[in-house]
Amino acid sequence: MDVVAIMEALAEQGVTVLVKADTERMAERRKPWTFVASGAPSREDVLVRTDAASMEQCLAACLPRLRELGFSFPE
Structure with a gap:
């Protein structure tokens, strides 16, 4: 799966995409992504x-x- 291609396809359709990895949650063994x-x-x-x-x-x-919701992007 090409995450960059997915994000680009969504952006081209006007969707803002944010991906975050949180070091504090990672250290606390909580869902960091x-x-x-x-x-x-x-x-x-x-x-x-x-x-x-x-x-x-x-x-x-x-x-x-x-x-x-009707958005398209690569598999």
């Missing part, structure tokens, strides 16, 4: 977010929801 996708032209109500133990888990949780 955050994925947030928000906004879109004429669809400012778009907000898809999750915290997870890995980047893969973030994508597994958020990408299906983004597809349901």
Whole structure:
């Protein structure tokens, strides 16, 4: 899975994507990864977010929801 290609495809559709790895949560053995996708032209109500133990888990949780909302991106 090409995360950069996914983020670029979403950005081209007007979605802002943020991926974060939090060192404090990692040290505390909490879900250190955050994925947030928000906004879109004429669809400012778009907000898809999750915290997870890995980047893969973030994508597994958020990408299906983004597809349901009508966004397209590479597999």
